Amino acid sequence: MNFFGRSLQAGDHLVTERLGYTHHGIYLGRNKVIHYSGLANGLRAGPVEVTSLNNFSQGKRTYVQSHQSRVFCHKQTIKRARSRLTEDKYNLLTNNCEHFINWCIYGKARSEQVSHAAIYLVTRSMLGGTSGIGGIHMVTSSILRLSKGIL
Numbered sequence: 001m002n003f004f005g006r007s008l009q010a011g012d013h014l015v016t017e018r019l020g021y022t023h024h025g026i027y028l029g030r031n032k033v034i035h036y037s038g039l040a041n042g043l044r045a046g047p048v049e050v051t052s053l054n055n056f057s058q059g060k061r062t063y064v065q066s067h068q069s070r071v072f073c074h075k076q077t078i079k080r081a082r083s084r085l086t087e088d089k090y091n092l093l094t095n096n097c098e099h100f101i102n103w104c105i106y107g108k109a110r111s112e113q114v115s116h117a118a119i120y121l122v123t124r125s126m127l128g129g130t131s132g133i134g135g136i137h138m139v140t141s142s143i144l145r146l147s148k149g150i151l
Contacts, residue, residue: 008064011074013101014053016062024065024101025056026081034081036097038090047088048081048100071106080104 010029015022025035033056037046056062072080081104089095099109 009074011077013065013067013105014056014062015065016057017060018058022098023056024097026077026101026104027053027064028078034078034085036087036090036095036100038092038097045088045090047086047090048084050085067105072104077104 008027008029010027012027014025014027014033016025017023023035023038025033028034028050031053032050033053034048034050035056036048037051053062070077081100084100093111095109096111098111102111103109
């Protein structure tokens with residue numbers, strides 16, 4: 001399959017744009033993608049699942065994210081992703097689709113989107129008059145409550 005002038009390879013990291021965030025998956029070949037469905041299909045969190053490339057992209061711009069220093073090759077990335085198939089422990093802040101992909105490729109769950117949002121919230125609280133330890137505590141408490149679905 002030709003994708004933005006490039007053939008897709010099984011094990012490629014796919015990114016598709018959503019309103020206000022990006023969604024991540026691993027291309028499996030034959031127009032299939034494995035991803036943490038999370039909130040991709042609405043407000044109810046979903047499991048790690050295999051879906052079609054069309055369903056994953058939802059008609060939105062989708063591209064391959066390259067990784068120059070991957071720890072796991074494409075084949076190992078797929079094996080790692082499949083090992084978590086049907087896992088249903090999605091958490092927006094600690095176990096989302098981007099955490100899942102980075103764990104598959106690097107062995108470490110990490111989300112740049114969550115990191116950037118946390119930095120933004122801490123910076124905003126410090127510049128907006130809620131500074132010092134109290135302000136950081138308030139932001140940290142809010143992030144933790146959000147991750148548990150309390151907010």
